[in-house]
Amino acid sequence: MLYSEKVMDHFTNPRNVGTMEDADGIGEVGNAKCGDIMKIFLKIKNDIIIDVKFSTFGCGSAIASSSMATEMIKGKPLSQALELTNKAVVEALDGLPAHKLHCSVLAEEAVKAAVKDYYDRNGIAYDHGKFVQTHDCGHCGED
Amino acid sequence: MNRIYVDNAATTKMSRKAVKAMLPYLEERYGNPSSLHTAGQLAAEALFNARREIAERLGADVKEIYFTSGGSESDNQALISAAEAGARKGKKHIISQKTEHHAILNTLKKLEKQGFEITLLDVDGEGSITAEQVRSAIRGDTALVTTMTANNEIGTLYPIKEIAEVCRAKGVLFHTDAVQAVGHIPLDVHEIGCDMLSLSAHKFHGPKGVGALYVRNGLMPSCIIEGGAQERGRRAGTENIAGICSMAAALNEAATAIPEDTPKLTAMRDRLIAGLSEIPHSVLNGSTTNRLPGNVNMCFEGIEGESLLLLLDAKGICASSGSACTSGSLDPSHVLLAIGRPHEVAHGSLRLTLSSENTPDEVEFIIRSVKEVVEYLRNMSPIWQELQEGKRNYVIQ
The missing domain is CATH 3.40.640.10 (Type I PLP-dependent aspartate aminotransferase-like (Major domain))
Known part of the structure; x- marks a missing residue:
């Protein structure tokens, strides 16, 4: 099989699917032209992520990565969410095929983008160096 | 199954x-x-x-x-x-x-x-x-x-x-x-x-x-x-x-079976096309008449083809897509691009190719399943949300 059981579980029964009317931070990354867009919504209280939702346009591994990433940051302090790496998402999913690794990168970036959005909305100072987008894809950046 | x-x-x-x-x-x-x-x-x-x-x-x-x-x-x-x-x-x-x-x-x-x-x-x-x-x-x-x-x-x-x-x-x-x-x-x-x-x-x-x-x-x-x-x-x-x-x-x-199979296949093909065309913002790729008797190829706006295939497979349906994610390359099907489908729409394609072993009952099951799966995926797609909210224009009317 192409995907691990974990990936298939998170793909067929994704956790935290949906949107949020009153999100405190929203992060959207990816590009329709490339075939994947990930959007993450955060509800934050006292620097803790008290709720998280996602919506994703993409392949099985993109949906599974979104689901896993949201599970990994739910209930966690923002500082911990910012430490989430794509590698940790891949490990939690028991691996992704090599050509699908970019899906886990998108998940990491979507989380960071949502936290950044929260900081920006609330005028909270942060280290810009932590939010450099590393996702590199032939089409992204175009619209 | x-x-x-x-x-x-x-x-x-x-x-x-x-x-x-x-x-x-x-x-x-x-x-x-x-x-x-x-x-x-x-x-x-x-x-x-x-x-x-x-x-x-x-x-x-x-x-x-x-x-x-x-x-x-x-x-x-x-x-x-x-x-x-x-x-x-x-x-x-x-x-x-x-x-x-x-x-x-x-x-x-x-x-x-x-x-x-x-x-x-x-x-x-x-x-x-x-x-x-x-x-x-x-x-x-x-x-x-x-x-x-x-x-x-x-x-x-x-x-x-x-x-x-x-x-x-x-x-x-x-x-x-x-x-x-x-x-x-x-x-x-x-x-x-x-x-x-x-x-x-x-x-x-x-x-x-x-x-x-x-x-x-x-x-x-x-x-x-x-x-x-x-x-x-x-x-x-x-x-x-x-x-x-x-x-x-x-x-x-x-070759011997062509005269007998063609009307059967064409009828199932056309039923699939009609059934799947009921899905809003879907489009047939290719011609309605000038096509192989067993071929159906459709695009559904707002979803990606690989996830569509995986969910259909979970229902026992083996199909194919021109999505980049199913090919291992960055680009979706060169055929869909050549007929003018934009990248984001070409990613959401589904190909169903019939043989004389398929039945009209299977065709009805496929239509129901594709409708369910497309709706499910659209519900979690940010593109679909933007299309619905008028923040993005539909490519497929």
Whole structure:
């Protein structure tokens, strides 16, 4: 099989699917032209992520990565969410095929983008160096 | 779980007759047709009979059939043969079109690197070209025109008879990749008027790893696999006797069944198209009428094809998509892009290719399942949300 059981579980029964009317931070990354867009919504209280939702346009591994990433940051302090790496998402999913690794990168970036959005909305100072987008894809950046 | 296989353009299940036709050559008659002894001569006789049967089915002469390992090899050999013959006369221009199979497109790229000039004709919205386009593109140094008989993704049928006529009038060789058409629609090489034609057994319920190239008498195919003198010195390697005999049986069976199968397949195809077209913001790729009897290809806006396939597979439906994620490349199907679908829509394509084993009940189950899965995926798609909220414009109305 192409995907691990974990990936298939998170793909067929994704956790935290949906949107949020009153999100405190929203992060959207990816590009329709490339075939994947990930959007993450955060509800934050006292620097803790008290709720998280996602919506994703993409392949099985993109949906599974979104689901896993949201599970990994739910209930966690923002500082911990910012430490989430794509590698940790891949490990939690028991691996992704090599050509699908970019899906886990998108998940990491979507989380960071949502936290950044929260900081920006609330005028909270942060280290810009932590939010450099590393996702590199032939089409992204175009619209 | 009941499995519904609707990916017959990828490959087909072998028919009972095709399997039975192989067995004697795997068990008792395993001789090498090049051997002088009885065991070898029995194999040689089987090889001759299979060649004759296949030639008869195509309206060809027995000497015009060369066995290969399949469609890709046939395409490679056809193009290289025409290129080498052209180059000897200083003709180094080849014409094809944008929706060809990669066995054609990548061979053309290779020839381009070797100094050939390649013209790839644009296709219309249904994926086809006209003989007039070919006529205008032919030059004094054109060595070959190659266009497929039927498209593997969207099922579009090409006007190969008209194109062949133009080529003949201009003295240019014409090859057609008929891999998706042989055994599915009636074909006769003399009626078409082609100089070369490729076919592959596993697309018509024969085995994988065997195919043939028809080359008109008077033309000599180039040898691309060097070695022994098999296939009259044009293709080395001990013949795949079991595969070849099985291919002949499969072709006989498939060609005989065309009159009976076509109306059944067409009815199921059209029901699928009508049922799936009820999904809002969906579109048929290719023509409603000028297409293979068993081919359906649709795009659904706002979703991605790989996740669609995985969820259909979970319901027991084996289908295919032109999404980049299913190909391992960054770009979605070159065919869908060529007919003008934007990237984001081409990612959301679904191909269903029927065989006569499929039933109307399966068709209804597929329609219900695709509707459910598309709705489910749209509900979690940020693109779909933006489309619904009017923040993004629908590409498919």
